[in-house]
Amino acid sequence: MSEFHSKSPQSIFCCACLFLLHTRYVTRAYLELPDFAACIAQVLERGERFAGISLAARDRIAEVGQAFIQDGQTVLTHGWSRVVSNLLVKAAEHRHFSIVVLEGRPDAAGAKAAKVYADAGIPTTVVLDSAMAYAMESVDLVIVGAEGVVENGGIVNKMGTYGLGIAARELGKPFYVAAESYKFARLYPLNQSDLPPMGPAAQLNFVDTASWEMTGGLVGKAPVNTDEDGKVDASSVPGVVQFKPNQIKVKNPPCDYTPAKYITLLFTDLGVLTPSAVSDELIRLYQ
Numbered sequence: 001m002s003e004f005h006s007k008s009p010q011s012i013f014c015c016a017c018l019f020l021l022h023t024r025y026v027t028r029a030y031l032e033l034p035d036f037a038a039c040i041a042q043v044l045e046r047g048e049r050f051a052g053i054s055l056a057a058r059d060r061i062a063e064v065g066q067a068f069i070q071d072g073q074t075v076l077t078h079g080w081s082r083v084v085s086n087l088l089v090k091a092a093e094h095r096h097f098s099i100v101v102l103e104g105r106p107d108a109a110g111a112k113a114a115k116v117y118a119d120a121g122i123p124t125t126v127v128l129d130s131a132m133a134y135a136m137e138s139v140d141l142v143i144v145g146a147e148g149v150v151e152n153g154g155i156v157n158k159m160g161t162y163g164l165g166i167a168a169r170e171l172g173k174p175f176y177v178a179a180e181s182y183k184f185a186r187l188y189p190l191n192q193s194d195l196p197p198m199g200p201a202a203q204l205n206f207v208d209t210a211s212w213e214m215t216g217g218l219v220g221k222a223p224v225n226t227d228e229d230g231k232v233d234a235s236s237v238p239g240v241v242q243f244k245p246n247q248i249k250v251k252n253p254p255c256d257y258t259p260a261k262y263i264t265l266l267f268t269d270l271g272v273l274t275p276s277a278v279s280d281e282l283i284r285l286y287q
Helices: 009-032 036-068 083-093 109-119 129-136 161-170 275-283
Strands: 073-080 098-103 126-127 141-144 155-158 177-178 212-214 217-218 255-258 267-269 271-273
Touching: 009 161, 036 177, 036 255, 036 271, 073 109, 073 129, 083 109, 083 141, 083 177, 098 109, 098 129, 109 275, 126 129, 129 161, 129 177, 129 212, 141 155, 141 271, 155 161, 161 177, 217 271, 271 275
Parallel strands: 073 098, 073 141, 098 126, 141 177, 177 267
Antiparallel strands: 155 255, 212 217, 267 271
16 A cells, blocks of 8 residues: 555545455454463464455455456446455456546546556556446446445445445446455444444545545645745646635545445455355354
């Protein structure tokens, strides 16, 4: 994730994933080994094992998932996911299809993912996040990643995934999720407010993500005004809206929860699963 700014929403998504991994690996180790030193040793051993199986998991997911992509289809995806990119790039080695990517504000994660797909020779189009329903009419299927897969078969993922799932179901398009089994977590959210805390919300920046990059400041392709300290004058940046302090409230949550009813299938290193099978796998994993 080094390509993303450390204070971007993407880093907060990682915090959400770490919370889920902590629940499974650290909490469980403490319950099994109350002695602190033994617990630490167990966590370290599991960490080494986890690093070894992570890459293999992505390859397994690509193997089982690429069969669902056919020649001539158009795939819609959202945000940046290493497991999804691995699946799509490997599928492109045997099939000819195109990709539509939502731009993924506020950190332009989708636009960055689009470059990976384009560099792999896949015809790629970037569309506005708000155009997801508009674009849905012209695609054949949706594939997204997940920060976490919860016990009821739903997923926690980049903000906008929930709306994407609703649009896909309304228009009769299959909605697939590619996620490693280590992201399965014993959480059972009923709505958005049930999500665990994911850290402070990122600053909301209204930026033209096709022309600007968030790299510790606003660095663009067009000249901007700076003050004597070298700080960028936001009023000189195209597309940036400034508000007076405390004039409005900013709410910019990094993730949302997509209920299981919007998910067609999950591509995992355990195989292709229905959402209802996730709880069974969790019982097995936590035994």
